[in-house]
Amino acid sequence: MNSLSLAVRDSSTMLRRNLLRVRRYPSMTLNLLLTPVMMLLLFVFVFGEAMSAGIGGGADRSDYLAYLLPGLLLMTIGSTTIGTAVSVSMDMTEGIIARFRTMAIHRGSILIGHVIGSVLQTIISVAFVGAVGVAIGFRSTDATLVEWVAAFGLLTLFALALTWIAVGMGMVSPNAEAASNNAMPLIFLPLISSAFVPVDAMPGAFQPIAEYQPFTPAIETLRGLLLGTEIGHNGWLALGWCVGLALLGYFWSKSVFERDPK
Known part of the structure; x- marks a missing residue:
């Protein structure tokens, strides 16, 4: 069996392992998913008129x-990938990674299984939140098929980028609790972005944070694709952030994995 076939086979096995873990322990996914759903319902039905x-x-x-x-x-x-950091940290600290190192498997398949499984889980979570939004009245009548495909591609690429960052966070965390805490910026950053109010409506001290971070250009690009608003340079910024974060997370995770024997 050549190297590529071995990598595909072992990555598929690791993917199946991580999907089974999600099925056996659904409470973590449910807790992380409830945060954006509850915020959606809260801001629309409690604050919606005032915010509008x-x-x-x-x-x-x-x-x-x-x-x-x-x-x-x-x-x-952002919230779903916290589960990835916790999952990776558990593997690193409970000895399963050390066991995998002694087995005749493709080393990269361990991380690839985590990443692909997390991206699939994240896309399903995004689809669920989107379905809740449609159920309470969201409509995108102006978006073309190409724009819908582009929006899905952006969400997938963003999920891939944050997943690699979460993998790195999980690998350097001493335990699952620390991994969860280290990954909390992935939830907090959207709160200081254009997700809830325009950047120019924020206090002056927060505007630079909101403007020069990865979530804001991605949000504005997604709004442009689905609602027909002006995208401007946000599309290229969002793409750049996705590629940059994905590469950073990949090389960070790879470096820690290759040198850390725990």
Whole structure:
């Protein structure tokens, strides 16, 4: 069996292992998924009229729902990948990685299984939150098929990038609790972005944070694709952030995995 066939076979095995873990322990996924769903319902039905008036949409919840949902989809990616950091940390600290190192398997398949499994789980979570948004009134009547495909591609690429970052966080964490804490910025950053209010409506001290971070250009690009708003340079910025974070997470994880015997 050649190296490529071995890598594909072992990566498939590791993917199946991680999907079985998700099925056996659904509480973590459910807890992480409930955060964006509850925020969606809270901001639409409790604050929706006031927030809509604040962004110039009139006192109409549906206007704010259209503004909010793209940001919540990106926030869902950030919250779901926390589970990846915890899962990787558990493997690193409970000895299973050490056991895998002694077996005749493709070394890269261990990380690839985590990454592919996490991306699949994240896309399913995003689809669920999107379905909740549609159920409470979100509509994207102006988006073409190409724009829908581009939006799905952006969400997938963003999920891949944050997953690699989460893998790195999990590998350097001493335990699962620390991994969960280290990955919390993946939830907090969307709160200081254009997900809930426009950047220029924020206090001055927060505007640079909101503007120069990965979530804001991705959110604005997703809004442009689904709602027909102006994308401008945000598309290229979002793509650049995705590629940069994915490469950073990949080389970080690979470096730690190759040198850490624990």
